[in-house]
Amino acid sequence: MAAYPSQPKPFALALLLMASLVVAVAGKFNQDVDITWGDGRGKAFDNGNLIALSLDKASGSGFQSKNQYLFGKFDMQLKLVPGNSAGTVTTFYFHSQGSTWDEIDFEFLGNLSGEPFIVHTNVYTQGKGNREQQFYLWFDPTADFHTYSILWDPVHIVFYIDGRPIREFKNMESIGVPYPKSQPMRMYASLWNADDWATRGGLVKTDWTQAPFTASFRNFKTKACIWFKGASSCSNSTNNQWFSQELDSISHKQLKWVQKNYMIYNYCKDTKRFSQGLPQECTVINKN
Ligand SMILES: *[C@@H]1O[C@H](CO)[C@@H](O)[C@H](O)[C@H]1NC(C)=O
Ligand SMILES: *[C@@H]1O[C@H](CO)[C@@H](O)[C@H](O)[C@H]1NC(C)=O
Numbered sequence: 001m002a003a004y005p006s007q008p009k010p011f012a013l014a015l016l017l018m019a020s021l022v023v024a025v026a027g028k029f030n031q032d033v034d035i036t037w038g039d040g041r042g043k044a045f046d047n048g049n050l051i052a053l054s055l056d057k058a059s060g061s062g063f064q065s066k067n068q069y070l071f072g073k074f075d076m077q078l079k080l081v082p083g084n085s086a087g088t089v090t091t092f093y094f095h096s097q098g099s100t101w102d103e104i105d106f107e108f109l110g111n112l113s114g115e116p117f118i119v120h121t122n123v124y125t126q127g128k129g130n131r132e133q134q135f136y137l138w139f140d141p142t143a144d145f146h147t148y149s150i151l152w153d154p155v156h157i158v159f160y161i162d163g164r165p166i167r168e169f170k171n172m173e174s175i176g177v178p179y180p181k182s183q184p185m186r187m188y189a190s191l192w193n194a195d196d197w198a199t200r201g202g203l204v205k206t207d208w209t210q211a212p213f214t215a216s217f218r219n220f221k222t223k224a225c226i227w228f229k230g231a232s233s234c235s236n237s238t239n240n241q242w243f244s245q246e247l248d249s250i251s252h253k254q255l256k257w258v259q260k261n262y263m264i265y266n267y268c269k270d271t272k273r274f275s276q277g278l279p280q281e282c283t284v285i286n287k288n
Contacts, residue, residue, distance in 0.1 A: 029220055033187075035063040041212070050218040053191040055081075055088060056211040062091075062190030065220075069094070070184045070232050072224020075149045078108070079216040080117060082142040085110025087195030087206030090215040092148055094185040100126040102180030104157055106148050108141065109198040110213075117141055118264065121159050123169045125178040130279070133167050134265035135258065145218065154181055158247065165247060165255040166262075170284065177281045184227035191215045 030048035038061020041054045053061045076092050088110040095103045103124035108117050119135045139146065149160035157180075159167040171179040191213065195206040225234035247255065259266075267273070268282035278286075 029218060032067070032220060032222075033063045033065050033189075035061070037062050037190075046218070050216055051189075052214050052216045053090075053189065054212040054214045055191045055193060056213075057208045060190060060192035062188060062192075063217075064189075065187035067222075067224075068184035068186050068227040069152075069222070069224040070182075070227045071153050071234070072222055073149065073151045074187060074224065075147050075219065075221040076187075076189070076217060077145040077147050077219040078141070079143075079145045080108050080141040081110050081191070081213045081215050084113045084207050084210050085117070085142070085213060086112050086115075086199040086204040087193060088213050089190075089192055089194040089198050091188065091190045091192075092217075093188050094150065094152070095188055096180070096183035096185045098183070102126065102183050102185060103129065104150055104152060104180070104185070106150070106159065108215075109194075111199055112204060119161070119166070121167050123157060123180075125180050128178075130267060131169070131281075132265060132267050133263060135166055135262045136264055137161070138258075138262060145216070147219070152180070152185075153245070154179075155246070161258075164258060165251050166258045168247060168255060168288075169281075172281045172284055175280060175284065177279075184232075187220070189217055 028048045029051060030044040033051070035042040035044075035051065038053065038059055041056070041059060041061035042051060042063055043054075044051050051063060053063070055061065074094070078090065078092065080090055081088050090108040090110070091106065093103060093105040093107070095101060101124065103122070105120070105122040105124075107120040107122075109120055111117055116136045119137060121133050121135075122129050123131045147160075147162050149163075151158040151160065155171055157169040158165050171181070173179050193206055195204070196202050225232045268278055268285045271278065
């Protein structure tokens with residue numbers, strides 16, 4: 001396994017440039033989100049700063065952001081379901097409305113005790129996904145909180161774990177690939193049962209004798225353009241330089257390190273599935 005490259009300097013410049021344009025939120029977690037389903041299975045603790053979602057045989061649970069966003073950097077700290085979590089899926093994702101929605105997904109597929117979780121990522125544009133990349137983790141995601149981030153700007157979408165980029169989806173409109181840039185999205189989080197597909201492709205079922213299963217969320221941090229009544233909180237700004245930040249060379253190294261050592265599935269390599277030809281963007285993605 002490759003040695004881990006030196007520490008990132010995450011977004012220092014970008015944040016500086018963004019500072020005056022975007023609305024930074026560090027309020028109480030449970031005031032920024034609504035627990036929307038699960039009939040009491042989602043609960044706030046620690047003075048409203050931590051939300052625990054639980055799942056039992058009858059139902060899972062979930063919450064969503066009050067705000068809608070059009071671009072931003074979003075951090076969430078998660079501690080995943082400990083012990084035997086096979087069959088469970090914990091999610092942290094962004095989603096717009098309507099039948100041609102855009103979506104950016106982090107999903108965490110549970111496993112038997114001691115077996116690795118899978119981090120499943122996907123990007124939907126105009127209602128179409130099929131852009132999965134999956135990873136193992138380089139730590140035990142159930143022992144502690146770790147930070148999972150999504151950067152979404154007009155240039156690219158970047159998935160980060162503890163500040164290290166694991167996936168970049170570039171704006172490839174120039175070669176005809178739709179890019180999410182005009183539909184505001186809300187943040188969603190959930191814990192649910194997906195034992196028909198989640199663990200070893202559905203072979204390992206949820207063990208309900210272990211229920212309730214619990215995943216914890218805290219420190220939802222946003223530096224984002226908030227969408228309100230048809231306008232963006234960033235729309236009056238002329239200083240949009242943070243929108244065009246590319247990954248620097250350190251981030252590129254980190255991305256390569258994760259992809260080389262921990263990526264277990266990449267749709268752009270799946271010529272069996274796409275026997276009629278890989279999606280158009282794969283020409284760019286496979287070059288990187
Ligand atoms: C669960 O563990 C098995 C065996 O190590 C592994 O093949 C699989 O990728 C792991 N993760 C999931 C979510 O199935
Ligand atoms: C943007 O400009 C419009 C019209 O000049 C103004 O009404 C609105 O308050 C401004 N929004 C922000 C976020 O500055």
